Amino acid sequence: xxxxxxxxxxxxxxxxxxxxxxxxxxxxxxxxxxxxxxxxxxxxxxxxxxxxxxxxxxxxxxxxxxxx
Amino acid sequence: xxxxxxxxxxxxxxxxxxxxxxxxxxxxxxxxxxxxxxxxxxxxxxxxxxxxxxxxxxxxxxxxxxxxxxxxxxxxxxxxxxxxxxxxxxxxxxxxxxxxxxxxxxxxxxxxxxxxxxxxxxxxxxxxxxxxxxxxxxxxxxxxxxxxxxxxxxxxxxxxxxxxxxxxxxxxxxxxxxxxxxxxxxxxxxxxxxxxxxxxxxxxxxxxxxxxxxxxxx
Numbered sequence: 001x002x003x004x005x006x007x008x009x010x011x012x013x014x015x016x017x018x019x020x021x022x023x024x025x026x027x028x029x030x031x032x033x034x035x036x037x038x039x040x041x042x043x044x045x046x047x048x049x050x051x052x053x054x055x056x057x058x059x060x061x062x063x064x065x066x067x068x
Numbered sequence: 069x070x071x072x073x074x075x076x077x078x079x080x081x082x083x084x085x086x087x088x089x090x091x092x093x094x095x096x097x098x099x100x101x102x103x104x105x106x107x108x109x110x111x112x113x114x115x116x117x118x119x120x121x122x123x124x125x126x127x128x129x130x131x132x133x134x135x136x137x138x139x140x141x142x143x144x145x146x147x148x149x150x151x152x153x154x155x156x157x158x159x160x161x162x163x164x165x166x167x168x169x170x171x172x173x174x175x176x177x178x179x180x181x182x183x184x185x186x187x188x189x190x191x192x193x194x195x196x197x198x199x200x201x202x203x204x205x206x207x208x209x210x211x212x213x214x215x216x217x218x219x220x221x222x223x224x225x226x227x228x229x230x231x232x233x234x235x236x237x238x239x240x241x242x243x244x245x246x247x248x249x250x251x252x253x254x255x256x257x258x259x260x261x262x263x264x265x266x267x268x269x270x271x272x273x274x275x276x277x278x279x280x281x282x283x284x285x286x
Contacts, residue, residue: 021158028284029228037286038228
């Protein structure tokens with residue numbers, strides 16, 4: 001699944017470690033999500049959405065053509 | 069203007085502090101390396117002299133050097149942490165370090181008890197050991213290891229790591245389910261030596277570990 005996590009993180013000038021600390025996950029987890037190697041669970045996706053003050057579909061794109 | 073002056077003062081003061089931190093980090097890393105080399109030297113030296121039960125003096129020396137190594141590793145970790153943009157570790161990272169330290173200490177204690185029992189701390193060594201040591205070692209592994217594992221899964225591993233663990237465990241159980249009967253059949257055909265439980269156990273650990281490492285750190 002594609003996502004805009006790296007861009008959103010860069011806009012806020014956060015390192016992967018900083019974002020990981022805010023989400024209470026490991027830096028490796030953030031890296032795996034950013035590079036599309038791991039799709040987060042729904043609770044983590046909601047956590048991300050709340051952190052960036054966006055809707056989940058504005059961050060993640062399942063390739064179905066409905067992502068913003 | 070005053071703020072700029074204070075910032076410059078802070079920079080001037082933090083220069084020697086940073087140098088001190090780097091020096092301490094390098095010294096602690098060298099200390100850890102030396103201590104680990106010394107531990108290896110003591111164990112190899114003991115084995116070259118014919119092995120057997122270690123003397124109390126040698127065990128005390130081994131325990132002392134191990135404690136020094138642990139201290140150096142801790143100082144290195146604190147040094148690295150103080151230089152990272154995040155001065156304090158996230159709660160999950162802190163729990164990770166504590167769990168690793170406890171597991172490492174437990175491994176050290178197990179190794180020392182094995183050396184006291186007169187055997188090398190290797191899973192491939194099946195020399196007989198006194199019953200008392202066998203019970204002590206079984207308790208040392210059988211009681212804390214499950215507790216540490218449960219804590220690790222519930223409080224330390226995040227969901228990405230848990231997924232990596234699950235896939236590693238799945239591959240390991242298939243390696244066991246398929247590998248063991250294949251070996252058993254080839255043994256019955258006279259093509260391989262008899263199945264070795266320790267080798268099969270080791271293979272499942274390697275299979276799970278490789279998949280976990282790959283999925284977590286790729």
